[in-house]
Amino acid sequence: MVALIVGAVGVANIMIILVLERRSEIGLRRALGATQGQIRMQFLAESMLLASLGGSAGVLLGVGATAIYASVKGWAIVIPAEAWLGGITSAVLIGAFAGLMPALQASRLPPAVALRTL
Numbered sequence: 882m883v884a885l886i887v888g889a890v891g892v893a894n895i896m897i898i899l900v901l902e903r904r905s906e907i908g909l910r911r912a913l914g915a916t917q918g919q920i921r922m923q924f925l926a927e928s929m930l931l932a933s934l935g936g937s938a939g940v941l942l943g944v945g946a947t948a949i950y951a952s953v954k955g956w957a958i959v960i961p962a963e964a965w966l967g968g969i970t971s972a973v974l975i976g977a978f979a980g981l982m983p984a985l986q987a988s989r990l991p992p993a994v995a996l997r998t999l
Contacts, residue, residue, distance in 0.1 A: 911991075
């Protein structure tokens, strides 16, 4: 549980920094006609992609560690589909939850304010 919370905080921090660094891009897209929903979906998709890549890497490392440990002990390597599917699914859900606040923040940014950062 602690690892999931730490992961969520890490994704949220990265997304907040991305929103701050890309204020001019957000302002330009809004000035050219992008809706708040499009901006929100862009940042939500980025946070979910980031979390799914991290979750997939974690699952692969877990499978590798399990395979090595099982082979050293002479056991059969059994990794249920629910385990790795649950890991990736929880990572995507945590990414969506952690990226929601930065995505809302980015979508509410007025174009004129965002373009002042150029």
